[in-house]
Amino acid sequence: MERYKTRAGVVLTCVCGEWLLVSAAALRGLCPFVTVINESSAFLWKRLQSGTDAEELERAVREEYEIEDPETVRSVIVAFLQQMREMNYLEEAGKETGKAND
Amino acid sequence: MEKIYQAEYAGHPVRYVFLNPFTRQHFKFWLKPVEGEEYDIKATPEQVARTLAHMPETNPEYYAEYKFLILPTSDYLLRYRCCLFHAVAFLWRGRAWLLTAPSGTGKTTQFLNWRKLHPGEITMICGDLPVLELRDDGSVWVHSSNWNGKEGVGSFQSAPLGGTILLEQGGVNRIGRLNVSEAIPALFGQFISEYETEDQIRAVCALMDGMLSRYPAWKLVNLGDDASTELMRSVIAEETGGNDGTV
Known part of the structure; x- marks a missing residue:
């Protein structure tokens, strides 16, 4: 699995319970200015910000949402990463090797 | 030595150096000369030229400088949890009400309609860019500024926020509460x-959170006629008791 990190200049914030990703001016044209995301995406974003690798991300999701099925956990993570990648909110942080979800 | 002039927004001083001496006239009574060499904001000739390039040809350079100063002033005020906000702000029953919309959508028209229909009931606080302030107790206050739009109507008043009305032109008159997910993208701009x-991003979001968590917001789709203004006034009065906008 490729490794990603959150793009510098994208800020996770909360307004009246709504989670938002807001891009700084330098990213105009590259990322959307404001995107509303759900709570689980905000959880994953915070984990990515702190440098979590794929295994840790899976473990964190399993614990936070009490999901036992590893395929379900992976699908949630893959969908989140794909959505964030498509909006250029993530930067590649190199390749992981030997991880369970490669 | 450069001359330094100071304005105060929501009680916070901002010191300017102007490239063009005529720029000061647009600030009217808001500026006073101050001693010293330190200042907070000064445009560069390139920044003024870029602003001028986006304005109608008849506008002079000093007006471009005046318009350019809006953004750095607002960003400077964010350190005090204050921000310029694009709206007509008026005082009604002890509270400030914000009519907000993109330019040319009828903010001033709604204000003028209300004043005509109910003379003496409302007072303009700021015609274009009032200062919003998030206070330590979570309340939001609305203050005047020198940026009063093409009509140039404003005052030196401040008041706690009552509520926000987002205007949209339409073929009917209709008003309804604006929920948070609708309000956020509309208000960001x-x-x-x-x-x-x-x-800066976090300061704006904190202000927006204060606005939307404690005060009501409506969306008024309207024709810009007297009936739309009466509809807005009656709904605000009914839903807030007229003198207390908090929710």
Whole structure:
């Protein structure tokens, strides 16, 4: 699995319970200015910000949402990463090797 | 030595150096000369030229400087949890009400309709860019500024926020509460900021959170006629008791 990190200049914030990703001016044209995301995406974003690798991300999701099925956990993570990648909110942080979800 | 002039927004001083001496006239009574060499905001000739390039040809350079200063002023005020906000702000029954919308959508028309229909009931606080302030107790206050739009109507008043009305032109008159997910994208563009830094983004979001968590917001689809203004006034009065906008 490729490794990603959150793009510098994208800020996770909360307004009246709504989670938002807001891009700084330098990213105009590259990322959307404001995107509303759900709570689980905000959880994953915070984990990515702190440098979590794929295994840790899976473990964190399993614990936070009490999901036992590893395929379900992976699908949630893959969908989140794909959505964030498509909006250029993530930067590649190199390749992981030997991880369970490669 | 450069001459330094100071304005105060929501009680916070901002010191300017002007490239063009005629720029000061647009600030009217808001400026006073101050001693010293330190200042907070000064445009560069390139920045003024870029602003001028986006304005109608008849506008002079000093007006471009005046318009350019809006953004750095607002971003400077964010450190005090204050921000310029694109709206007509008026005082009604002890509270400030914000009519907000993109330019040319009828903010001033709604204000003028109300004043005509109910003479003496409302007072203009600021015609274009009032200062919003998030206070330590979570309340939001609305203050005047020198940026009063093409009509140039404003005052030196401040008041706690009553509520926000987002205007949209339409073929019917209709008003309803604006929920948070609708309000956020609509209001983002009304806060004046370059959004250059994380601190600026967080300060704007904190202000928006204060606005939407404690005060009501409506969306008024309207024809710009007297009936639309009466509809807005009656709904605000009914839903807030007229003198207390908090929710």
